[in-house]
Amino acid sequence: MSEITLYGSALSLYTGKARSYLIKSGLHYRETVPTTEHFQRQVLPKMGGRQSIPTVETTTGDVIRDGTAIIDHYEAENANRFSPESPKQRILSKLFDVIGAEGLLRPAMHYRWNFPKDNHDFLSFHFAALMPRSPERQQQAEKNMDRMRTACQMFGAVPDTFELVESLYAELLEKLNLHFAEQPYLLGGKPCIGDFGMIAPLYGHLGRDPAPLALMQTQAVRLFRWVERMNRPELDIGEFEDQSGMYLQDDCVPESLINVLKQIAIDFVPETKAASACINQWLDDQTDLAPATPVERGVGLGSFEIRGVTVNALAQPYRFYLLKRVQDEYTSLDATGRRQVDDMLAACDMEEILDIKISRDIGRENNREVWL
Numbered sequence: 512m513s514e515i516t517l518y519g520s521a522l523s524l525y526t527g528k529a530r531s532y533l534i535k536s537g538l539h540y541r542e543t544v545p546t547t548e549h550f551q552r553q554v555l556p557k558m559g560g561r562q563s564i565p566t567v568e569t570t571t572g573d574v575i576r577d578g579t580a581i582i583d584h585y586e587a588e589n590a591n592r593f594s595p596e597s598p599k600q601r602i603l604s605k606l607f608d609v610i611g612a613e614g615l616l617r618p619a620m621h622y623r624w625n626f627p628k629d630n631h632d633f634l635s636f637h638f639a640a641l642m643p644r645s646p647e648r649q650q651q652a653e654k655n656m657d658r659m660r661t662a663c664q665m666f667g668a669v670p671d672t673f674e675l676v677e678s679l680y681a682e683l684l685e686k687l688n689l690h691f692a693e694q695p696y697l698l699g700g701k702p703c704i705g706d707f708g709m710i711a712p713l714y715g716h717l718g719r720d721p722a723p724l725a726l727m728q729t730q731a732v733r734l735f736r737w738v739e740r741m742n743r744p745e746l747d748i749g750e751f752e753d754q755s756g757m758y759l760q761d762d763c764v765p766e767s768l769i770n771v772l773k774q775i776a777i778d779f780v781p782e783t784k785a786a787s788a789c790i791n792q793w794l795d796d797q798t799d800l801a802p803a804t805p806v807e808r809g810v811g812l813g814s815f816e817i818r819g820v821t822v823n824a825l826a827q828p829y830r831f832y833l834l835k836r837v838q839d840e841y842t843s844l845d846a847t848g849r850r851q852v853d854d855m856l857a858a859c860d861m862e863e864i865l866d867i868k869i870s871r872d873i874g875r876e877n878n879r880e881v882w883l
């Protein structure tokens with residue numbers, strides 16, 4: 512095989528992360544839906560018993576399921592081209608990866624599923640395109656769409672929280688827009704791992720479905736430009752004075768990014784605490800969770816309050832699989848680096864994220880996340 516095959520879909524949140532990485536890395540790939548006979552015969556059996564997109568088949572026929580694992584694989588081959596090296600930027604690059612994977616699911620799902628007048632026909636077509644060709648295609652798509660409407664509720668987007676979700680997202684749009692008016696990418700002139708994390712919710716759902724796309728294009732032009740930029744092979748930074756294509760010098764983290772993080776912290780921190788409490792309780796209740804048991808998507812509901820509104824949201828161990836990578840990165844810093852990171856995290860109300868942990872670690876085996 513001379514090129515990489517990416518199994519995914521334009522409408523898939525997590526595919527957006529792997530696709531953007533492949534594009535920015537200049538790697539030759541082709542994208543296809545996971546319905547081909549080749550996929551069923553050669554790829555699916557190597558996915559560890561879980562079918563999800565993105566999944567990649569490498570040029571040597573290896574199969575990698577999971578966007579983070581795909582990026583880890585190519586980033587190692589790429590001499591860590593998109594991984595900044597200075598302390599604060601290292602931490603933020605990995606932290607935005609967690610936020611992109613887990614921290615914006617509520618707005619992503621709300622703006623997809625709770626605006627049927629604008630979105631229904633668009634989604635209906637794309638969900639059907641993901642099904643194997645058959646007379647039952649549309650019917651199967653409708654079933655899957657129903658499953659996703661339920662997932663939307665599980666992530667905490669229910670009528671009682673709509674107003675909260677919308678106001679938090681409007682505030683975030685404003686902060687992200689201000690940042691991308693000053694910088695082409697999160698940390699300056701080129702993307703970092705955190706940019707790939709953030710493109711997941713901000714392309715497939717929030718930057719593409721009709722209702723949220725209109726919102727982004729009208730309320731946050733410069734954020735929309737970043738979304739475009741993240742899906743182009745060139746740096747695509749024509750409107751900026753600095754054309755160097757480098758991360759900001761001297762481990763600089765601009766004020767505009769601190770403001771983005773402060774905004775995200777409003778629900779990210781309480782939700783992470785609630786999820787850890789829920790998962791730890793679940794872990795305590797397990798009497799025979801043998802090492803190498805696959806980790807389920809969610810293990811209960813975490814409950815937390817924001818601005819007087821109670822949110823109940825699925826507690827997903829994957830959040831802690833990614834968060835541990837931030838915490839490990841912090842542990843590997845020297846004392847000066849840690850102090851600088853402490854100050855930065857305190858400035859954006861995120862200092863607690865270094866201490867929120869679950870009581871059992873998660874690893875990867877046979878293309879699955881497993882309990883160690």
Ligand SMILES: N[C@@H](CCC(=O)N[C@@H](CS)C(=O)NCC(=O)O)C(=O)O
Binds near residue numbers: 525
């Ligand atoms: N942790 C995985 C999550 C992938 C994922 O959940 N993908 C969705 C589509 S965006 C999917 O395939 N869902 C189907 C399922 O989980 O059954 C990753 O980051 O790649």
